[in-house]
Amino acid sequence: MKQSSLFGSTLRDVPADAEAASHRLMLRAGFIRQLAAGIYTYLPLGWRVLRKIEHIVREEMDRAGAQELLMPAMQPAELWKESGRYNVYGPELIRLKDRHDREFALGPTHEEVITTLVRNEINSYRRLPVTLYQIQTKFRDERRPRFGLLRGREFLMKDAYSFDTSWEGLHDSYQSMYEAYTRIFDRCGMTFRAVEADAGAIGGEGGTHEFMALAEIGEDTIVSCTHCDYAANLEKATSVIRRSEAVDSSGTSVGEIPMAKIHTPDTRSIQQVAAFLGVQPHEIIKTLVYVADEQPVAVLVRGDHEVNEIKLKNALGAESLELADADTTMRATGAPVGFAGPVGMKIPIYVDQAVTEMAEGVTGANEADYHLRHVVPGRDFELAHAGDFRNAVEGDGCPRCEEGKLQYHRGIEVGHVFKLGTKYSETLGAKYLDPNGREQPMIMGCYGIGVSRILSAITEQSHDDRGIIWPAAIAPYQVHVIPVSVKDEAQTTLAQELYDRLTAQGLEVLIDDRDERAGVKFNDADLFGIPYRIVVGKLAAGGEVELVERRSLEKQVISADEAMTCIADGLRNLI
Amino acid sequence: MKQSSLFGSTLRDVPADAEAASHRLMLRAGFIRQLAAGIYTYLPLGWRVLRKIEHIVREEMDRAGAQELLMPAMQPAELWKESGRYNVYGPELIRLKDRHDREFALGPTHEEVITTLVRNEINSYRRLPVTLYQIQTKFRDERRPRFGLLRGREFLMKDAYSFDTSWEGLHDSYQSMYEAYTRIFDRCGMTFRAVEADAGAIGGEGGTHEFMALAEIGEDTIVSCTHCDYAANLEKATSVIRRSEAVDSSGTSVGEIPMAKIHTPDTRSIQQVAAFLGVQPHEIIKTLVYVADEQPVAVLVRGDHEVNEIKLKNALGAESLELADADTTMRATGAPVGFAGPVGMKIPIYVDQAVTEMAEGVTGANEADYHLRHVVPGRDFELAHAGDFRNAVEGDGCPRCEEGKLQYHRGIEVGHVFKLGTKYSETLGAKYLDPNGREQPMIMGCYGIGVSRILSAITEQSHDDRGIIWPAAIAPYQVHVIPVSVKDEAQTTLAQELYDRLTAQGLEVLIDDRDERAGVKFNDADLFGIPYRIVVGKLAAGGEVELVERRSLEKQVISADEAMTCIADGLRNLI
CATH class of the missing domain: 3.30.930.10 (Bira Bifunctional Protein; Domain 2)
Incomplete structure (x- = not known):
């Protein structure tokens, strides 16, 4: 194909909304x-x-x-x-x-x-x-x-x-x-x-x-x-969570300390509670109220974890699932959003597996401006509905093998x-x-x-600053022949000869026969991303060309015959 | 392809509305x-x-x-x-x-x-x-x-x-x-x-x-x-019309007889006028009133001819063209539909070339229940807008050569x-x-x-009573191999061998491996219309098959090798 006839222009600028x-x-x-x-x-x-x-x-x-x-x-x-x-x-x-x-x-x-x-x-x-x-x-x-x-x-x-x-x-x-x-x-x-x-x-x-x-x-x-x-x-x-340390930061054995209610004014988010109490988010038990098929349910996950609504919905066998609004939360827990907790909760509680592995944690007290400390899963609330209700996070243990950790x-x-x-x-x-x-x-x-x-x-996977890099099997053409100056007869003759020989081998070849500056041609070639480029320049008279591999942009000056051989080797699967 | 796996059934009956x-x-x-x-x-x-x-x-x-x-x-x-x-x-x-x-x-x-x-x-x-x-x-x-x-x-x-x-x-x-x-x-x-x-x-x-x-x-x-x-x-x-005979059926020279008004009660159509006056439709001049871009115009064609509205519209340079309704016709001609004529007509008259070649003709008189005889084009009405405004008909002279006649x-x-x-x-x-x-x-x-x-x-072009007959270049498969009985080992072995050999030649082969009666298989094969059919039947043990060419339905009993050669010859362009 002659590039001078090819329909479609290369553009310098693209719309700002083209993010990818x-x-x-x-x-x-x-x-x-x-x-x-x-x-x-x-x-x-x-x-x-x-x-x-x-x-x-x-x-x-x-x-x-x-x-x-x-x-x-x-x-x-x-x-x-x-x-x-x-x-x-x-x-x-x-x-x-x-x-x-x-x-x-x-x-x-x-x-x-x-x-x-x-x-x-x-x-x-x-x-x-x-x-x-x-x-x-x-x-x-x-x-x-x-x-x-x-x-x-x-x-x-x-x-x-x-x-x-x-x-x-x-x-x-x-x-x-x-x-x-x-x-x-x-x-x-x-x-x-x-x-x-x-x-x-x-x-x-x-x-x-x-x-x-x-x-x-x-x-x-x-x-x-x-x-x-x-x-x-x-x-x-899914992922595997190890049981957390059985000793709290003060050195006391946990699980034996009774619950304690603490005044926590205006601390609704995990971040606020953690800061106020001087604990880590993973020491907090987060309680979220959902409405599943019109019935309120609570789900507990660790403070640093996210509820996975698909897992929850599957476990509930629910048609619809959405976060409860403020009114529903108030009715279900007796407290405004931010202060819900499992202790004394009347609605069904779905407890994420990672919470069941906690020795104890901080929860809402179902009362405005109050939280509970030293809440022990199984002791202070039931674990009847325990399961995997959260997104796996990086660093979690692999659910299949013993050794691996999860990555995103x-x-x-x-x-x-x-x-x-x-x-x-x-x-x-x-x-x-x-x-x-x-x-x-x-x-x-x-x-x-x-x-x-x-x-x-x-x-997305295969490009660089200069343009696309097509895998050979799906490249629009496999070889791009570029005579640097179409006014130079040695160049055009050799370029045409290479074009004919490559085409005869069954390869698809684009030849840049345009009367354009070398820089324009090379930029367009980088943009197109055709796997092999043969630049036919001043050395054409001596039968030499520059062979460029698009992916590496590696260049070698070799004879036209050697270039043919290199390309045939590189594209063996396609010929 | 094994026919037993082929998706799609053949049907005995099809909906009645399948006309073609x-x-x-x-x-x-x-x-x-x-x-x-x-x-x-x-x-x-x-x-x-x-x-x-x-x-x-x-x-x-x-x-x-x-x-x-x-x-x-x-x-x-x-x-x-x-x-x-x-x-x-x-x-x-x-x-x-x-x-x-x-x-x-x-x-x-x-x-x-x-x-x-x-x-x-x-x-x-x-x-x-x-x-x-x-x-x-x-x-x-x-x-x-x-x-x-x-x-x-x-x-x-x-x-x-x-x-x-x-x-x-x-x-x-x-x-x-x-x-x-x-x-x-x-x-x-x-x-x-x-x-x-x-x-x-x-x-x-x-x-x-x-x-x-x-x-x-x-x-x-x-x-x-x-x-x-x-x-x-x-x-x-377009077509060429020769000038009509210059003598009417009574032997009198036409063109010299003056017009005559005749009472023609209730004769509106060409057929009625022809029957009433004892003339042929081609001796009548048909006058149709159209509305072109909101202006009425009349067009004259011979009684046995049809107006070509596309030609008329092109000649008028009109955006829209439609037959006038009864009111418009009455206003434009002074007579009800069926009695319009060019003599004394006030609106522009477009005269088809074939009418200009008539020595004389019968026309409406622009008066209810009256027609005119011996109307001479050019004498009794103007030929200012003459042209080709009709459909060519079979038997007309060719507009390009001198000798041919037109056919449909x-x-x-x-x-x-x-x-x-x-x-x-x-x-x-x-x-x-x-x-x-x-x-x-x-x-x-x-x-x-x-x-x-x-x-x-x-x-439509290529079928017979029994089914479709595909040209080889576009047939779904080129060869249909049919073992008559899939329970006969000699037949299945030879059929499979032929399938493999033909496929290896690059041909597309359908093999009817279904456990069905021979009649069912042959009917389906006729319906599919694959160009060559190899029936592997009782002669399989002796290495012989029946080769059937779908178009002619000609059968020949030959060796499997000969069948291969015949097919290779017949499909030379495709292999």
Whole structure:
């Protein structure tokens, strides 16, 4: 491809609201352009990368035995009403009416469509299992589209759905997708972790994993072990807490000292209480009042810990969960917010495991401006509902191995595998006849990859001050040939010869045939991030070129033939 | 691919409203399924065909130097308001609001988006010309979706747009797309004609061609010459009419007989007048009153001819044109509908060329229940506005060659190339600086292919009573291997061996490994329409098979090796 003909400009400046590096770089390099908030055009360079990712996804899906189809974007609203998601999905679901006033949704996902499709096509166990996938434009009206392709409103997704006759079958289908995902992200050259995620009310044990591209900009927190391969997202991650020291700071054996009520005027927050009493936050027991399905409950966590509402909601089996307002707290505890405590509490108390390991602690006294000291869990309040209700924190013990400690990373969710079970097959009637002629619901799994998001995730992981650094497998071109001066015949001749030879090898080559200054050309090349660059300059007459590897920016002056050999070696997997 | 795992069922019955053969066959063969009116899912077999068509389109677009990108489906309504099409487009444009109540349209086409994109990327003649294309799902809320994929509401389209600095440049870009289209439809194995079409107010001479797949179900009429390569759609086709006989049926020389008013009670239609007076429809001059931009005009055509409203509208330069209602006709002619005539008419009269060639004719008398005989064009009414205002009819003389006569075909529009000129670049401000530093509007062309419609068009052209007959280049698989009995080891072994050998040659093979009766298998195979079928039956033990060519259904019993050779010969272009 001649760069003089390539559509798309490089930009010096990008909008101030482009916060993420990937967003800025893809705008600057002319890979994408915004049409509306969260809605982008892929220019030829960006589209080439996307097509390569798509190709890898397709190859690995096919290899895993999944069959490709294409479902419509426009979905009748009745389907969503049948599954019960039409209202639940909220304003993220884009709704429209056709000319006959019939309601439609623009598909953010296709469980409804695929389940009714399979319901109509398959009625016997003989035709199962089957895994189906599509690569398609999806629509989701995000409240706050941001970071370019990372959180868009119209995006490219691969979604797959498996249908089995048993949970063991589902496990195999799931495993097969899990492995395909691992190959896909590996082949794309991504640094990622597959992490356990919360499956909510369905999915069962090991029922869902998220594939996270590690990147600072990521909106998700991944918790992983320094020693073993344990990894989970923050909603799901558990940890181990050792029993705290059995001696308090004054040297007295704790647990034997009786509770004491102390006047603590205007000390509501953990920080205020700690400062006032001269204790550490981890010596305080924090009491929070929630309303779960309209019933108040209290949850206790250590003062330095955060409640994990997903864990709490799962433990309660609640549909809804939210922090109680001031009135509800007052009614439930007899005290204003900031002075609640478990002693004498009338509502159910859910005690985080780390609190059960405390020898004693400070709590609210359920009375304005008073706290209790020397409160002993199990002695002064019941531990009937103990469990893991908090976010794991860095430094906690790994729940899987004895030795490791937990650490945090930031991640971008690029894939998700999920055991749906019979949620949709029950609701939408996707049944099959088993060998005994009995009707059974199909056991489903669903599997998504954010195809366009990968573009951004890789850019986040792989760039420097000067531009993007594409992994060879998904680079828009593999080699960038740059004659420094297109007015110099030796340079243009050698550059063209290299272009022809590389192209003949099956490589994709961009040649910068523009009549521009060398600095402009080199800047654009750095921005584009093509893995190998051959600069054909003054040494062209002697058959020598400068070979630059984009990642390291290492340069070597070598003969044109040697450059060909180096590139062939470097790209052996692609030729 | 093992047929036992293939997703999608063959159907015996299809809905009664599936009128078109392609619609019925693709439903029956399990290629597509309807989700809502005009909205379809492509099952794996249908999707494979579609992907092959897509691949051919992409290859030929790239070969023609067009660059691929992808624009969003969701387009801000402001863009459509800026171009002036938001209201004009009517209910076919699907409209929606996002969560912030901003208006969007779902793209039925992308002139607005591409023009503003190019406006922002290109500002100098140095960066032109450029042709950009995408293959994308389009949305059009058809009033009456029908014929399966032939007229859908969500469909796959290739749309391309060219940007030039001159009309000569546009001509080259246009020609390049025209040739690419010819290669695409040839490669897809389609029978088609490129026909001249009406370019309306813009486009200029030779400004637009439609690519028509010939098929009876087609909604368009193509007019072509029996002798030369003239072809146009009915809106555009012109023809040559010889002067009528200069002697009337009574033997008197016509043109010298004066007009005569005749009482013709209740004879309003051409048929009634012809019957009452004992003349032929082509001896009658039909007078129709239209309202063009709110002004009444009359148009005269021969009694056996139809007014071509597009030609009339173009000649009038009118924005709107519709038949006058009874009141307007009464006011304009002084007579009720059915008795209008040119003699003494006060409103402008547009006379079709075929009428100017009549020696004399019968017309209305502008008086209820009266007609005039022996009316001579040019003598009894003016021919100031004469022209081609009628549809060409079969048997008319060809406007291009001396010898041919015109004939009709039915066609399905599968492609369209159009010289847009500066319509969008002027409205949306897509200007560039010419070598003199002066701002000029870009000269545009647009080029569409109905990718999913091709699937149906080919099925219409290529099927028989038993099913679809796919051209090899786009068949879902090229070879269908059918062991008659999967319980017979000799058969399954030989079938598997053939499957492996054919696959190793790079062919796509479907093997019917189902435990079904031979009749079921053969019926399904006929329905699928895979070009070559190898039936592995009782002769398998002796290494012999039956090779069936789907198109002819010719069978030959030959050795497995000979079958391999026959197939390799037949599919030489694909291997």
